[in-house]
Structure formats: C-alpha cells, structure tokens
Amino acid sequence: MGSVTELKAADGFKLAAYRAAPAGASKGGLVVIQEIFGVNHHIRSVADRFAALGYTALAPALFDRAERGIDIGYDEASVQRGIKLRAAIKLEDTLLDVAAAVGALKGAGKIAVVGYCWGGSLAFLSATRLPGLACTVGYYGGMIAAHAQEKPKVPVLLHFGEHDHGIPMTDVEKVRAARPEVQIFTYNAGHGFSCDERASFDKASHEQALARTLDFFGKHLKP
Template sequence: MNIALTAADGHRLAAYKAGPEDATRALVIVQEIFGVNRHMRRVADSFAAEGYAVVVPALFDRTERGVELGYTGDDVTRGRALRGEINEHKTLLDILAAAGALPAGAARGIVGYCWGGTVAWHGATRSSAFQASVGWYGGGIAAAKDEAPRCPVQLHFGEVDASIPLTDVHAIEQARPEVEVFIYKGAGHGFGCEERGSYVEGDAEVAQRRTLEFFARHLGG
C-alpha cells in the first residue's frame, strides 16, 4: 500500500509499504533511478513474502512526485537528470524517515539497487539507523569507499558493468576488507532487474539468496 512519510526537514514524500505489521525484521528498500516503479514494488513484495516489513521511499519526490520510469534510453536520461537534482543529505533524511515507519522494535536493514545501492552505502556509513546494509551495483560507492560502515555491509557487482569498472570494485575491496563483495562473471549493470535487457536470472537468484542469508545472519531469521 502507499503511505506518506515526513522527513526531519519537514519534506513530505510518498512510500510503498508491504509486509506484516508485527514483523521482527524490517527493511528500507531504495529505488533505482527509475522511481518506485513496478520493478521496485515487485522487489518489495518479494521481501515481504519472506516475512520482512518493508518501506520503499519515493526519493524523487524531492524534485518531482509520482515518477515511475521504464528502462529505455530516454528513461535512463530522465532518471539521471532527476537524481542529479537531489542532494545526498536530503536523500539520507528520506531513508531515515522510511526507517522510522518500520515496525517498532524490529531489526532494521537497508537494501538498494543502482542509485539505491549507493544510498544504502550512505545509510550504513552516514547513519546508525541500520543493523545491516546490502547494495546491488551502486555506482557511487567507490567514491565514498573511505567512509567506514557502522554496520555489516554486503555488495554485489556485475563483472562487465559499463558504469562501474572492476577497478572501482577492487578499490572498494582494498579500502574496506570488512565488506562482503561479490562479482558476477559476465553480468552487467542491472542484472537483477527482470525488466532490463541486462537481466541474468541465475545471477539475480544467487544474489538474492546471498542477500537473504546476509540479512538472516544480522537481523535474525
């Protein structure tokens, strides 16, 4: 269902919410550059089916409300433009607002994809709101690799991601040896999104299994 959140600076934003209200494990799920679209709702519902309470904040509400993009070249261009208009500090406020909407007392994690993968990294390094963080193909993580996570982190990257070179991935590994990093041979950017041409079903299933196992270790399960 759709809910409204209020960030610490007074900004009101929409969010998609799913899962049991009395869950003992909960997740903030962070969107790609395509908004809280059909794919992100599917991701949220899949975690909810595993017993997690989940909230997916609409980060683009800072600049334009109700954004749901597809995966064409024009959608990519528009999504990048929208992302570029949003301050990282404001995005952090929005994910903290989402965390506040999770069930009281639940162990809280964060997972993000594409842009959201980077935001999930910031959630781990720039806040103490989460007990575990997972990022899938977050392109901005390498630039923030010197920021120390305050909770366990797991990262997933495609070997042939055109926007995240392996040199960046290896730099992250070198800078943050405490972080679990998985590289998927032959996979590109967005390999976990079933609506993209880069989707790799087998790799997506393995990455999801690793994600669930990681959260089970750190959030209980």
C-alpha cells in the same frame, strides 16, 4: 500487494512510500531503495517479494523532492530523465528521506537497507552515515568507490556485475582495498542484473545474489 503511505523527513519534507507487510510476524524491516526510475513496478514488486518472505518492506519515493509520482521504464529516454532527477536532489536530503523510512519501520524488528543502482550507493552511505540500522545490502552502486574511505557502522554486503560498463572492476577493487570488512561478490553479468524487467537481467546471478542477501539478513536481523 502493498499500499502507498506518507513519510515525514527531519526537515519537514513529506514524501510518498510503498509499504508491503508480511502475512505473519515480521522478521525485520527493509528499506528498499529505488534505482533511478522511481518507485516503479519493479521496485514495488521487490518490496512485495520481500514481504512474502516475512519482512516489512518500505520503498521511499526519493524523487519526490524533484518531482512526485515518478514511475518510469528502462529505455534511453527514461535513463536520461532519471539521471536528471537524481542530479536535482542533494545527497544530504536524500539521506534524510532514507532516515525517515528507517524511522517508519520501528516496530518491525531490526532494520536493514537494500538498494539497487543509485539505491545500492545509498545503501552503502546509509551504513556509513545513518543510525538505527542492523546491516545494509547494495547492488551495483556506482557511487561507492568515490566514498570508499567512509567506514560503515554496520555490516555491509555488496553485489557487482563483472561486465558493468558503468562500474569497472578497478572501482570494485578500490572498494575491496579500502573496506576489507565489507563482503563483496561479483557476478558474470552486467549492470542491473537483478532486475527482471531489464534486458540486462541475469537469472543465475540474480538468484545467487538473492540467496546471499537473504542469508545476510537472516544473520543480522535476528531478534
């Protein structure tokens, strides 16, 4: 089990974060970026699982600039609430908060960002805009195609579901064409396939994507 800590962004804003540490030496630091449902039970469990695998995981509460303590589920009302909260925060401010999490992981080893849904898009943008990273991994990020012309500064791995109603395969192909240096995998699954608390969870796709993610971290987070 992890604990809640506080981060301070470059503009002075203070936000909460969930931190989970490994039992032994850290194999690297991971900024775990939330979906549009806050740092909820699932995101905390993701951080805990990465910590159990030897990483220091930190999940910043990126909705704190709009409303603190967001921890919601996956019904339609929650989806609409999450969309509204996301729209209330400037992208530049969100990236300041991600950068604060990166800074807070210094001493944990090389640092990566891994994000899901909204966080998947932010993982890609972290690779193009933020310093201090060794690599990033994004799961089903819907904003990536719109920013595909931005060149990552570090290696990037992306996962998409082939039946994602929000991210058509034409968007994925747009990213492939613009960013041939980025590793992209698709799965016989829909959006949110890696979240075991959503109806769209697909165990086989999740396990395959996770194995690829861990291999990627093992390669790029080596001391």
